Amino acid sequence: MKHLLLITLCLIINSCSNKYETVVNSEEDYLIIPKPTSLEISTGKFLIDSNTKIIGEETLENEGNYLSNLLSEIIGETIPFTNDTKIKGNILLKLDASITNKEGYKLTINYNQITIAGKTTKGVFYGIQTLNQLIPSVKDSNNEVLIPAATIIDSPRYAYRGMHLDVARHFFPVQFVKKYIDILAMHKMNTFHWHLTEDQGWRIEIKKYPKLTEVGSIRKETIVGHGNTWKNSDVKYDGTPYGGFYTQEDVKEIVAYATERHVTVIPEIELPGHALAAIAAYPELGNTGEQYEVGTRWGVFPEIYAPSEETFKFLENVLSEVIELFPSKLIHIGGDEAPKTQWENSKLAQEVIKREGLKNEHELQSYFIKRIEKFLNSKGRNIIGWDEILEGGLAPNATVMSWRGEKGGIEAAKIHHNVIMTPTKYCYFDFYQTKNRENEPLAIGGNTTVEDVYSYEPTPKELTEEESKYVLGAQGNVWTEYMKTPEHVEYMILPRLTALSEVVWSTKDSRNWDDFQQRLKNIVIKYDEMDLNYATHSLSVEEVK
Ligand code: ACM
Numbered sequence: 001m002k003h004l005l006l007i008t009l010c011l012i013i014n015s016c017s018n019k020y021e022t023v024v025n026s027e028e029d030y031l032i033i034p035k036p037t038s039l040e041i042s043t044g045k046f047l048i049d050s051n052t053k054i055i056g057e058e059t060l061e062n063e064g065n066y067l068s069n070l071l072s073e074i075i076g077e078t079i080p081f082t083n084d085t086k087i088k089g090n091i092l093l094k095l096d097a098s099i100t101n102k103e104g105y106k107l108t109i110n111y112n113q114i115t116i117a118g119k120t121t122k123g124v125f126y127g128i129q130t131l132n133q134l135i136p137s138v139k140d141s142n143n144e145v146l147i148p149a150a151t152i153i154d155s156p157r158y159a160y161r162g163m164h165l166d167v168a169r170h171f172f173p174v175q176f177v178k179k180y181i182d183i184l185a186m187h188k189m190n191t192f193h194w195h196l197t198e199d200q201g202w203r204i205e206i207k208k209y210p211k212l213t214e215v216g217s218i219r220k221e222t223i224v225g226h227g228n229t230w231k232n233s234d235v236k237y238d239g240t241p242y243g244g245f246y247t248q249e250d251v252k253e254i255v256a257y258a259t260e261r262h263v264t265v266i267p268e269i270e271l272p273g274h275a276l277a278a279i280a281a282y283p284e285l286g287n288t289g290e291q292y293e294v295g296t297r298w299g300v301f302p303e304i305y306a307p308s309e310e311t312f313k314f315l316e317n318v319l320s321e322v323i324e325l326f327p328s329k330l331i332h333i334g335g336d337e338a339p340k341t342q343w344e345n346s347k348l349a350q351e352v353i354k355r356e357g358l359k360n361e362h363e364l365q366s367y368f369i370k371r372i373e374k375f376l377n378s379k380g381r382n383i384i385g386w387d388e389i390l391e392g393g394l395a396p397n398a399t400v401m402s403w404r405g406e407k408g409g410i411e412a413a414k415i416h417h418n419v420i421m422t423p424t425k426y427c428y429f430d431f432y433q434t435k436n437r438e439n440e441p442l443a444i445g446g447n448t449t450v451e452d453v454y455s456y457e458p459t460p461k462e463l464t465e466e467e468s469k470y471v472l473g474a475q476g477n478v479w480t481e482y483m484k485t486p487e488h489v490e491y492m493i494l495p496r497l498t499a500l501s502e503v504v505w506s507t508k509d510s511r512n513w514d515d516f517q518q519r520l521k522n523i524v525i526k527y528d529e530m531d532l533n534y535a536t537h538s539l540s541v542e543e544v545k
Helices: 002-017 058-075 121-134 174-186 248-260 276-281 309-325 347-355 361-378 407-414 450-454 486-493 496-505 513-529
Strands: 038-048 054-056 091-095 105-109 114-118 145-154 160-166 191-195 264-271 330-334 382-386 399-402 419-421 471-476
Touching: 038 058, 054 058, 058 091, 058 121, 091 121, 105 121, 114 121, 121 145, 121 174, 121 513, 160 174, 160 496, 174 191, 174 248, 174 486, 248 264, 248 309, 264 309, 264 361, 309 330, 309 361, 330 361, 347 361, 361 382, 399 407, 407 419, 450 496, 450 513, 471 496, 486 496, 496 513
Parallel strands: 054 091, 091 114, 160 191, 160 471, 191 264, 264 330, 330 382, 382 399, 399 419, 419 471
Antiparallel strands: 038 145, 105 114, 105 145
């Protein structure tokens, strides 16, 4: 009681002496992306200085330390976090069971106190991300960092807010993958879909099959410029071996880093197609027994896994190691672009079709995927696959990632399967981002502007309210055939990812392109602080900087 009186007295004295209590803020001080559900502007500013202390219970240690690092870096002095709630702190982190959404939070900023309350630790983390966007990038003329007062109540529209990265066509170092996760976290995106295996490279160490990385992670050269025509004599190759892979230690480090940022990492192990690198390493997994080379050009390859018991054993062993590394409930098994010509000509494949009473090779693919699903389900995991997994019959518990438009997603939702929308037109960030390609780096094709992404509505009109519940969210895909460097990836995702983050987080009614463009000005400053490369077509940067 005495303690409480003392605290109250301190607060009163503090409040009397705080010259920021009555500062009037303007709308320009609150440029947040994704736009929060509700934002009430108040009078006053909170000063971050060496007296600032963060407190919160022990379960919020991860978020407390994250905020402590963030603020310490901004002001150049240590802003400590303590879970000793007897200590007086002016930034309070807490859990609040009355918040309904699992990812929801309430951020209250007064001139003398900040409180971030979340339903879960994740909600608190998102409150911190919002707070970060309210911190001005430059100190004011008194060299002070001031945060405008507000009450923000916020929660996401969709539960799945994802970004994909293909590290197989081009490989990206651990440090960049972490930076990518930071970009996701800053936008309250909660899923990183890590595309780890391809025709052109196998990028994850599997202890039981060392040749996957010894052989499968290296291609002898890479096609120059556009070109995915099979054995087209006109195409040129660079003559330089290319490779790279993540050790299991690297993977653990990345998954731990993502977990601290409330990002779930979904690994993708492609099957039955896009498997040339694995078949080059272990030719017995293929349909012909031929020795192939790891792919050196882009596109779709005819070499797919044989539907043999040996292949199933191999895939189960690979997936057993994968699930030890990734706690994600969903494991992506690919399923896209698997040409059936080799199966049509394979004695073994035809025998399996006959043995299992299947109609054709599409049903054989469905059989293949259902077997993998059964295995993963037995380990407590569920599969997610590209929309081709609908062909020949969908596996019972599968989630569908709809990329060839929304058709597959609509079909899956109608039969009550979960769906993630990633239609090329809006969600393929390997497409050009302007019609004027003159000054653009080479891209795969297409054209998806930031405004196109911003206009996307993930829940199709064709679905009833009940069916719409199966649309869990949307994701941006980053295929890296033409992206060789981290800087190029950044250029392709920013600010398209920023637009997508609002599509999947904010309410449908709050979407407003002009208003978004105004708020982009603020996040561009954050991009600069993070040393990110970004495209400027949708911003008038001269005006902004
Ligand atoms: C895909 O773009 N092949 C899923």
